[in-house]
Amino acid sequence: MSTSADAAITESSDDIVGAEVSRYLARYVDDVTLLERERLISSGLLDSLAAVALIAFLQKRFAIEVLDEDLDLANFDSVAQVVAFVARKRAG
Amino acid sequence: MSATTAPAVARLLTAAGDLTAPGAVGPDLVARLAATGALGAMVPAEHGGAALTHARYGQLHRVVAARSASLQSLMTVHGMVCHALTRSSRPELQALLPELARGELIAAFALSEQEAGSDIRTITTTARDTGDGWVLNGRKKWITFGAHADVFLVFAQADGKDVAILLRRDDPGVHVHPGPPMSGLRDAMPAELELRDCMVPAGRLLARPGTALTMIAGPALTLGRLSVAYGAWGVAEAACDAALARAVDRHQFGAPLHRLQLVRGLLSDAVVATEGAGLLCERAAEALDRDDEWATGEVLTAKLAASRAATTAATVAAQLHGAEGLVAGSAVDRLVGDARVMEVIEGSTQLLQHLVAEQALARFRHRRATDRDDEKEDDR
Numbered sequence: 150m151s152t153s154a155d156a157a158i159t160e161s162s163d164d165i166v167g168a169e170v171s172r173y174l175a176r177y178v179d180d181v182t183l184l185e186r187e188r189l190i191s192s193g194l195l196d197s198l199a200a201v202a203l204i205a206f207l208q209k210r211f212a213i214e215v216l217d218e219d220l221d222l223a224n225f226d227s228v229a230q231v232v233a234f235v236a237r238k239r240a241g
Numbered sequence: 242m243s244a245t246t247a248p249a250v251a252r253l254l255t256a257a258g259d260l261t262a263p264g265a266v267g268p269d270l271v272a273r274l275a276a277t278g279a280l281g282a283m284v285p286a287e288h289g290g291a292a293l294t295h296a297r298y299g300q301l302h303r304v305v306a307a308r309s310a311s312l313q314s315l316m317t318v319h320g321m322v323c324h325a326l327t328r329s330s331r332p333e334l335q336a337l338l339p340e341l342a343r344g345e346l347i348a349a350f351a352l353s354e355q356e357a358g359s360d361i362r363t364i365t366t367t368a369r370d371t372g373d374g375w376v377l378n379g380r381k382k383w384i385t386f387g388a389h390a391d392v393f394l395v396f397a398q399a400d401g402k403d404v405a406i407l408l409r410r411d412d413p414g415v416h417v418h419p420g421p422p423m424s425g426l427r428d429a430m431p432a433e434l435e436l437r438d439c440m441v442p443a444g445r446l447l448a449r450p451g452t453a454l455t456m457i458a459g460p461a462l463t464l465g466r467l468s469v470a471y472g473a474w475g476v477a478e479a480a481c482d483a484a485l486a487r488a489v490d491r492h493q494f495g496a497p498l499h500r501l502q503l504v505r506g507l508l509s510d511a512v513v514a515t516e517g518a519g520l521l522c523e524r525a526a527e528a529l530d531r532d533d534e535w536a537t538g539e540v541l542t543a544k545l546a547a548s549r550a551a552t553t554a555a556t557v558a559a560q561l562h563g564a565e566g567l568v569a570g571s572a573v574d575r576l577v578g579d580a581r582v583m584e585v586i587e588g589s590t591q592l593l594q595h596l597v598a599e600q601a602l603a604r605f606r607h608r609r610a611t612d613r614d615d616e617k618e619d620d621r
Contacts, residue, residue, distance in 0.1 A: 172610070175606060175607075175610055176603040176604070176606045176607040176610070177603055177606075178606075179606075196599070197454060197455040197459050198459060198537055198596065198599075198600075199603075200455050201455060201456065201459050201460060201537075202534070202537065204456075205532075205534070206534065209532075209534075216330070217329075217330055217448050217449050217452075218449065220448070220449050220451075220452040220456060221449075221451075222451065
């Protein structure tokens with residue numbers, strides 16, 4: 150069934166995106182579990198240079214273009230939000 | 242227009258004579274510099290710029306700063322604003338780029354306030370959204386070339402969200418006041434900007450509210466730090482030349498100064514710091530040019546090293562000049578003052594140390610994680 154096959158790919162793809170994002174952000178924290186527990190930006194976990202670097206990373210790694218209107222805290226304040234954002238951008 | 246290259250700009254400045262003379266760095270010299278394309282050096286070609294690489298852009302800063310750190314600081318702030326407008330994706334703002342690239346408009350960067358220096362999140366200048374525009378109130382300080390600028394990139398708070406708005410000098414409510422005379426960058430025409438119910442149209446907003454400090458100021462400061470790094474390298478080289486000339490020409494105890502071992506120690510400290518800074522500048526520019534993921538860290542490293550090299554070399558040059566080095570406004574005295582400025586602008590040495598350490602820690606964590614992944618791979 151093509152529908153479930155697509156869903157499976159999307160699901161595993163989200164997992165891969167999440168793992169890639171967490172792996173990327175691990176460079177900014179001593180305790181990687183903070184990435185799941187804390188808000189990334191509003192808690193101050195990432196400073197503004199790291200936030201700019203994250204966006205550059207997303208653009209390069211996932212071949213998406215982050216536009217001015219995408220720069221909403223709600224797209225970047227948790228790994229799950231970032232994953233959802235990447236999925237939305239990839240879906241076009 | 243002559244070529245936008247470091248040798249062409251250096252020739253122009255050599256022909257311009259003594260750039261430390263009163264009034265030498267003024268509209269006439271700025272116009273001649275602009276004619277080389279130096280003020281639009283990194284502006285994309287479709288907006289009328291020379292579209293140089295960071296590496297070639299940096300060399301312009303180096304040669305200009307060696308002759309006049311004040312004039313180089315104009316290139317720094319003007320370049321930062323051009324960069325911000327290029328990235329803004331606002332057609333009405335990008336429409337200004339050709340004029341900026343030609344130097345027909347001069348731009349200044351208005352971020353600092355009396356109480357907001359390194360801690361830029363504490364700015365208190367306000368911007369009120371009126372629906373069809375913005376009303377700004379507040380006071381900006383330490384604006385390099387503010388007394389000469391035609392447009393200002395102003396950072397403000399709008400209902401708790403940071404915004405970046407382009408103001409024109411002739412907008413209603415804009416008042417430019419000359420700043421106090423400075424001990425370094427003496428010809429950089431610093432100014433304060435007083436905004437009293439300054440009204441501008443909505444199209445002057447650069448980016449979505451809440452993103453200005455991170456997405457506009459942040460990348461602009463990275464370019465500014467690269468500019469300052471190359472400028473500091475140029476100051477350091479000028480200081481090394483002054484120190485070496487003095488060591489050769491000045492005789493004491495029956496021989497040139499350079500025969501004295503302690504003088505050689507000073508000379509070597511200045512030269513090693515300067516040459517090291519130069520290599521870090523080039524490495525940072527190349528990292529930006531290839532969009533390396535660690536480029537920002539390389540720029541911070543270069544800025545920290547080059548500004549300190551400028552201080553080291555200028556201090557050596559002044560010290561070897563003895564009492565002559567203490568004459569206010571003498572060539573080496575100006576270099577000392579300019580080097581001090583390089584350690585303050587676009588991030589103080591102490592802020593840069595904080596950020597460089599942060600980047601070094603990130604690289605270390607990344608390297609360790611990568612090594613562990615490789616080990617796991619090997620174990621399989």
